[in-house]
Amino acid sequence: MDYVKVEDARDKPGLRLALTMGVPGPWSQAAKYLFEYKDIPFMPVGQVxxxxxxxxxxxxxHRNAPVAVFEGEAPRVGWYEIIMLAERIAPTPRLLPKDLVARAVTIGLIAEMAAPGGFAWQRRLQMVDVMYAASDDPKARKRPDILAARYGHNRAAADQSHQACSEFLNGLAAHLKFQAARGSDYLVGDSFTAADLYWACFSQLLMPMADDLNPMPERLRGPYTAPETLTFDPMLIIHRNTMYERHLSLPLEF
Ligand SMILES: N[C@@H](CCC(=O)N[C@@H](CS)C(=O)NCC(=O)O)C(=O)O
Structure with missing residues (x-):
């Protein structure tokens, strides 16, 4: 990805998208794919x-990513407002179903992955623990210290994360099975929606794809991979592989 510096992007027209550089941060990845899928041009801006x-x-x-800035409008940082921006700039191909209930399910499933307290927040709490365990000297604790402070890591929060992740993964697998029984490969209805796109990206926090498809820094592969004690239905990974193959570009770019 050819990242542009903030100073070269802030006064430009169109869409500017700040993304975390060098790592497959799922919120940034999902935002990038939303606009790519809809063929909306954007200027990638590097966040460290x-x-x-x-x-x-x-x-x-804002100091984290993603941040979407469209024309002279206020910056958007939340997954929901970024999805709505993409739908507004390019209404087709749609990533949110037209039917109200199907749309609510799509947004609800993404919230379970990406909103505060959702799967990725829980996995990040676990990730901070793994990073602490791997860093014995105080200098190496700087990175997990920052993530811990930014994203509410404490002992009680981290201790309940395993159970929370498990409930999410079981629920998502059960829902995929329900969909399969009615003849659909997708999370909502019979076609690709933002829920499939977000799960493809957020599943990298469960089982990152191999290096040829997800060339992430080796030091992060451990923290991104779920602990062996967090068991899950392989269907969750089969689904994300299918979504990438059918609808999203590979290898991952960050
Ligand atoms: N604002 C996003 C969440 C973004 C977010 O959590 N970004 C993290 C991804 S790990 C990030 O940039 N972390 C690195 C940092 O804080 O510098 C949303 O709520 O939809």
Whole structure:
């Protein structure tokens, strides 16, 4: 990905998308694919994970990623408002179903993956523990310290994360089975929606794809991979592989 610096992007027209550089951060990956899928051109702007990103903060008021800035509009940082922006700029191909209940299910499933307290927040709490366990000298604790402070890591929160992840994974697998029984390969209805796109990206926090498809830094592969004690139905991975093959570009770019 050819990232542009904040100073070269902030006064440009169109869509500018700040993404975490060098790692397959699922929120950034999903935002990137939303716009790619709809053929909406954007200027990728580099955010450095766990750093202060003062230029990004000065421009958008945010230090993490993704941040979507469209024309002169206010910056958007939440997954929901970023999806709605993509749907507005290019209504077709749609990633949210037209039917109200199907749309609510799509948004609800994504919330279970990406909203505060959802699967990825829980996995990040576990990831911080793995990073602490691997860093004996105080300098190496800097990165997990920053993530811990930004995303609410404490002993009680981390201790309940295993159970929370398990409930999410069991629920999602049961839902995929229900869909399969009615003859659909997709999470909602009979076609690709934002829920499939988000699960493809967020499943990298369960079982990252192999290096040829997901060339992530080796030091992060351990923290991204779920502990062996977190068991899950392989169907969850088969589904994400199918979604990438059919609808999303590979290898991952970050
Ligand atoms: N704002 C997003 C969440 C974004 C987010 O959690 N980004 C993380 C992904 S790990 C990030 O940028 N972390 C690195 C950092 O804080 O520098 C949303 O709620 O939809």
């Amino acid at each position: 994970g766990t750093q202060d990103n003062p230029e990004l903060f000065d421009w958008t008021g």
